Amino acid sequence: MDISSPDSKKRFNLCLLASALVFGTFYMAGPRSAFLLLVGLGFGLVLEGFRFGFAGPWRLAVKERDGRGLVAQLMAIGLTAAIAFPLLAANPDELTGAYAPIGFAMIAGAFVFGIAMQLVMGCGSGTLVNAGSGNLVSLIALIGFVAGSFTGSLHLGWWNGLGTLPVLTMQDLFGSGGGLWVTLLGLAILALVTLAWSEHGKRKPPLRLIAAAIMLALLAILNLVIAGQSWGVVYGLGLWGAKLAQAGGMDVATTAFWSNAAHAERLQQSILTDVTSLTNIGLIAGAFLVMRWRRSVDPQVTNLQPVSWMVVIVAGLVLGYSSRIAFGCNVGAFFSGVSTGSLHGWVWFVSAFAGSALGIRLRPILLQQARPVMEVGIP
């Protein structure tokens, strides 16, 4: 290999950039923050590098009867659960799962999120990854996502007041060991249903997706071990919105949500100490590194009419708002919720998948001419 070639120099510089990000964070905020940024970089590298997504595989499962991506997602969740359940049981004072209540707003929020994720072809992690990899549609949608997630936090109490069940977990219902088996059984049944639905030749995930699923599971466990909580996306984006609103003069600290001690502390402290912000930054940076590492860069999305760009912003806003009231997106609610035993994760999946099926039908109507544009990128 010629180390003086432009590609080698570029890749050397990318390694320098990644190192600078990690060591800079270590210097400013300490080892835990640096480790979390590293985990976030890992998520970005895996999702972009292996083209592992959530929204795209759901669309393929519904439209093309291609269940390979969805089965890979279920594998990743199952692998994570197999390690997370015993870890959580053995260390209840240091680690916590992604537990949230099932409620009317949660179900409706997940349904709307499912619709919106098919409109912009990006979920929580997908929007960050695509933005980092230079997809301009996702970059614009990300701005809406941040605003929507923050706005949702301001209304969360009202939405939750519509009615929720107590927080239900597999561990509470079946014990830790039993809860794990029920979770794995549920995932296996879901995988079998997906396989039965899928057409011949579109069932077994390729090695690329299996490798990605294994790496995602390992990174999710690292996230749990380092942060003490599961991988999430939405909270960090809402916090970014809150900080921007505060910088703009809004008295965010007096609002119901952000005056709560836990959230008020996040608002006062640097985002370099916030768990989900660090992994979110890592996701964007990791995806950027992969995009630049490749010898040939994917083409940019096709330009849109101004009104279409507005639709993208609104769809991002809806993604952020709905995921906030749904207690998470595909990552915080589905991936982390199910893999740590929260029943809300299962309900979220059913509701979001139904919304997604509707979103697939609505997309050609609402974004008729934007469809080829949206399909560029990692869903």
Place this chain on the structure above:
Amino acid sequence: MNVDSENTGKKLPGRPTSGLLALIGVFLFVVMDLINAQPIDPYQAPYPTALGSGQIPSGAHCTNVSAVD
């Protein structure tokens, strides 16, 4: 709504530029936040991993319902 690459002739920035924009945006946001937020006290930095720290997890998550009720 129309895709207008042919209609307007306006060319969007390429992926490297857009990706760099995203990174710069995040960087500027972090700098703004470092200026506005409380200074990070390195002596208060938490144990490198939550596991083994002996401390209750203090981070916030999208499933956190403590401030909702």
